[in-house]
Amino acid sequence: MKILITGGAGFIGSAFTRQAVLKDYQIIVIDNLDYAGDLKRLGEIKKQIRFFKADICEPSKINSIFKKEKPQILVNFAAQTHVDRSIKEPTIFINNNIVGMQVLLEAARKYNIDKFLHISTDEIYGEIEQGEFFEDSPPNPSSPYAASKAAADLLLKSYMRTYKFPGIIVRPCNNYGPWQYPEKLIPLTILKILCNKKIPVYAEGKNVREWLYVEDCARGIAEIMEKGIRGEIYNLGSGEEKQNIEVVRAILNLLNKDESAIEFVKDRPGHDIRYKLNSQKVLQKVGWQPKVRFAEGIKRTVDWCLEHKDWLLSK
Numbered sequence: 001m002k003i004l005i006t007g008g009a010g011f012i013g014s015a016f017t018r019q020a021v022l023k024d025y026q027i028i029v030i031d032n033l034d035y036a037g038d039l040k041r042l043g044e045i046k047k048q049i050r051f052f053k054a055d056i057c058e059p060s061k062i063n064s065i066f067k068k069e070k071p072q073i074l075v076n077f078a079a080q081t082h083v084d085r086s087i088k089e090p091t092i093f094i095n096n097n098i099v100g101m102q103v104l105l106e107a108a109r110k111y112n113i114d115k116f117l118h119i120s121t122d123e124i125y126g127e128i129e130q131g132e133f134f135e136d137s138p139p140n141p142s143s144p145y146a147a148s149k150a151a152a153d154l155l156l157k158s159y160m161r162t163y164k165f166p167g168i169i170v171r172p173c174n175n176y177g178p179w180q181y182p183e184k185l186i187p188l189t190i191l192k193i194l195c196n197k198k199i200p201v202y203a204e205g206k207n208v209r210e211w212l213y214v215e216d217c218a219r220g221i222a223e224i225m226e227k228g229i230r231g232e233i234y235n236l237g238s239g240e241e242k243q244n245i246e247v248v249r250a251i252l253n254l255l256n257k258d259e260s261a262i263e264f265v266k267d268r269p270g271h272d273i274r275y276k277l278n279s280q281k282v283l284q285k286v287g288w289q290p291k292v293r294f295a296e297g298i299k300r301t302v303d304w305c306l307e308h309k310d311w312l313l314s315k
């Protein structure tokens with residue numbers, strides 16, 4: 001089986017690629033090595049994969065890779081992923097996350113892909129103060145990032161209906177772990193502490209997210225790739241809800257620091273108060289559940305960051 005992984009030099013895509021090489025797959029990785037992409041994440045496995053520096057928005061390049069490699073499966077991680085950036089520069093998100101998706105869909109259709117996994121996000125559902133979202137809950141995105149991801153999902157759904165396209169949509173909750181770019185809450189907090197700087201926390205830090213360790217997420221995506229049904233959507237949540245302030249406190253605690261470094265800053269516009277997925281479907285139909293609890297995962301992440309301080313500082 002030949003798998004084409006787009007965005008494989010990113011945080012979750014590289015975790016998925018590192019796991020996939022341990023199995024009997026041929027792996028092709030495409031990434032445009034944007035600011036968030038880094039081949040160091042694939043350093044240990046570089047001899048086991050074939051890498052193409054390419055932009056998913058460029059049809060000629062993408063088509064030529066499909067023609068040459070003829071992958072059977074595509075797993076799409078490539079996207080612009082930071083909500084704050086999407087508020088400042090929405091156009092980049094529309095191009096990468098929607099136009100790029102369309103380019104991949106057309107190439108995959110032309111070269112008869114057997115399975116197309118698209119990595120979406122819990123953010124497409126919007127916020128929910130109580131209760132949880134199911135796979136058939138309607139999209140109600142709040143940020144340009146979430147809207148661009150929702151649009152990509154809808155495009156894929158239209159291809160599944162119109163062309164009987166073999167798509168699967170995966171919607172993970174917030175990931176954390178080694179190699180995450182330090183613009184996201186957890187690595188940013190660790191980096192600020194390591195540099196003796198203030199830790200910015202939006203509003204009162206009460207926004208709630210569901211936190212999933214990246215190795216569990218990558219394994220979940222692989223299990224859906226192997227056992228999931230074409231045409232289906234799978235939520236991928238951990239069930240571990242935390243307020244942002246609780247996450248920051250957990251990190252301060254692990255690094256033996258007090259709370260004086262916290263700086264509450266003006267809230268993000270349109271900031272969703274809470275996300276929560278119902279993930280019974282992936283448990284019952286695929287048999288996946290997370291193995292790493294938050295207390296363990298956050299410790300591993302802090303330890304990794306201490307060991308890779310130079311990488312964090314280079315970002």
Ligand SMILES: NC(=O)c1ccc[n+]([C@@H]2O[C@H](COP(=O)([O-])OP(=O)(O)OC[C@H]3O[C@@H](n4cnc5c(N)ncnc54)[C@H](O)[C@@H]3O)[C@@H](O)[C@H]2O)c1
Nearest residue numbers: 007009010011012032034036037055056078079121174175
């Ligand atoms: N990190 C999370 O908590 C989270 C949660 C749910 C869903 N997701 C989704 O999972 C996917 C991966 O997220 P991540 O956190 O690893 O992101 P990331 O920003 O670390 O990685 C994205 C990768 O895609 C590449 N890329 C971006 N635009 C590209 C383009 N036009 N052509 C080729 N490559 C391109 C980047 O260079 C980078 O390597 C994204 O689609 C994201 O929306 C992430």
